[in-house]
Amino acid sequence: MRKLGFLPVLLVLSGCYNVDEGLYALDLSLDISIDPVFSDTGRLHLQAHHAWFGEAELRHPLGLIEAWEGGELSASHAVIEHTLLVPLGLGEGLAVFGFMDVDGDGVHCAVGQDGEPSGIVVTTELDGHSLALDLLLDSACLGPEALHPR
Amino acid sequence: MMFARVSVLGFALLLLCPPVSAAPSPQETHQRTASRRVFDGIGGGPPKGAWTVGVQGGYPWQTVRGLVGVGKRMAPIAELETALFRRWRPSLGLSMAWVDVPRFRLSGEVLLGWLIQTGAVKRLGPQGILRMRFSAPLGRIAPYLVLGTRHALLLDRRTVVSSSASVTTLEARHNWTGWATLGAAFAINDMLGLDVGMDWPWVDAPTISIPGFHLGIWIGGG
Numbered sequence: 001m002r003k004l005g006f007l008p009v010l011l012v013l014s015g016c017y018n019v020d021e022g023l024y025a026l027d028l029s030l031d032i033s034i035d036p037v038f039s040d041t042g043r044l045h046l047q048a049h050h051a052w053f054g055e056a057e058l059r060h061p062l063g064l065i066e067a068w069e070g071g072e073l074s075a076s077h078a079v080i081e082h083t084l085l086v087p088l089g090l091g092e093g094l095a096v097f098g099f100m101d102v103d104g105d106g107v108h109c110a111v112g113q114d115g116e117p118s119g120i121v122v123t124t125e126l127d128g129h130s131l132a133l134d135l136l137l138d139s140a141c142l143g144p145e146a147l148h149p150r
Numbered sequence: 151m152m153f154a155r156v157s158v159l160g161f162a163l164l165l166l167c168p169p170v171s172a173a174p175s176p177q178e179t180h181q182r183t184a185s186r187r188v189f190d191g192i193g194g195g196p197p198k199g200a201w202t203v204g205v206q207g208g209y210p211w212q213t214v215r216g217l218v219g220v221g222k223r224m225a226p227i228a229e230l231e232t233a234l235f236r237r238w239r240p241s242l243g244l245s246m247a248w249v250d251v252p253r254f255r256l257s258g259e260v261l262l263g264w265l266i267q268t269g270a271v272k273r274l275g276p277q278g279i280l281r282m283r284f285s286a287p288l289g290r291i292a293p294y295l296v297l298g299t300r301h302a303l304l305l306d307r308r309t310v311v312s313s314s315a316s317v318t319t320l321e322a323r324h325n326w327t328g329w330a331t332l333g334a335a336f337a338i339n340d341m342l343g344l345d346v347g348m349d350w351p352w353v354d355a356p357t358i359s360i361p362g363f364h365l366g367i368w369i370g371g372g
Binding site: 016017018019020021022023024025027085088128129130 | 272273274275304305306307308309310311312313323
């Protein structure tokens with residue numbers, strides 16, 4: 001019975017935080033390759049998503065975690081290191097999407113520009129705080145929704 | 151049949167609203183309006199020993215509010231407000247009438263409470279409220295205006311778990327809500343009254359909020 005005395009205190013304390021956010025630091029090492037049929041010069045754009053997001057009927061592929069720029073590339077192969085803060089308890093797995101912004105307009109493809117390569121890599125193995133992934137950019141103008149294997 | 155209905159209605163009104171006698175003096179008028187507890191509810195600062203409890207229901211805000219006069223036009227307030235039963239704010243505070251003349255009352259209120267909003271957009275934290283109430287009793291009717299400013303302190307906790315350590319940081323955010331209510335109170339008798347009003351809150355400013363309306367019933371004594 002004495003233990004129950006802490007219950008009100010626990011309830012009050014648990015109600016004190018407006019947002020109580022838990023983040024899991026993940027050191028990503030991305031080995032990026034670009035299909036030789038595409039230009040290998042341009043600015044690399046990357047997005048990290050939960051592979052799946054939501055529950056039950058509302059479960060769907062992809063839930064954006066972070067988008068960032070991977071810098072200028074001038075070769076068909078590069079290794080990008082990035083620390084990702086993954087929200088705990090919000091989604092399953094990890095998907096990393098990337099595209100090469102060849103014309104430097106900041107967007108993936110446009111009217112008259114259909115040669116910007118993209119690719120996605122999806123994993124469910126998130127044990128530990130470091131993860132190495134191979135990302136091949138070999139599709140023209142396809143977004144993460146189209147590339148997700150489901 | 152129609153005559154009978156009108157007679158019953160008239161009799162009921164006579165019971166609820168006692169007839170006014172000869173034209174009162176300004177002093178008597180003041181005493182008369184001051185004795186109507188509904189005006190304390192919407193105007194604030196009831197006299198010592200007087201009490202008022204009111205329930206305001208409407209869309210989207212509902213409020214239960216009580217005041218008891220303990221000093222010279224000073225009264226503790228207890229208030230519970232909800233918006234569609236998803237946003238709650240229990241508060242305690244103090245009301246004080248700064249100006250109380252025959253046709254006008256100005257009071258100020260300070261309240262401290264806790265904001266509890268559930269659902270997709272969660273809000274939790276202490277909230278302080280400063281409020282001014284202007285009312286102008288004219289016989290049984292008192293138009294009133296309420297202007298308020300609400301300040302909530304929202305405390306966020308962020309825990310980053312890395313390979314070397316788990317680091318927790320706390321961040322406090324200020325959340326402001328402006329408030330205006332324009333309405334009118336009607337004293338049925340000294341103990342019982344009604345009020346109707348339009349509410350213009352500004353929740354999570356600068357996001358624009360929808361206006362609301364309410365109907366209130368007040369009882370009091372002392």
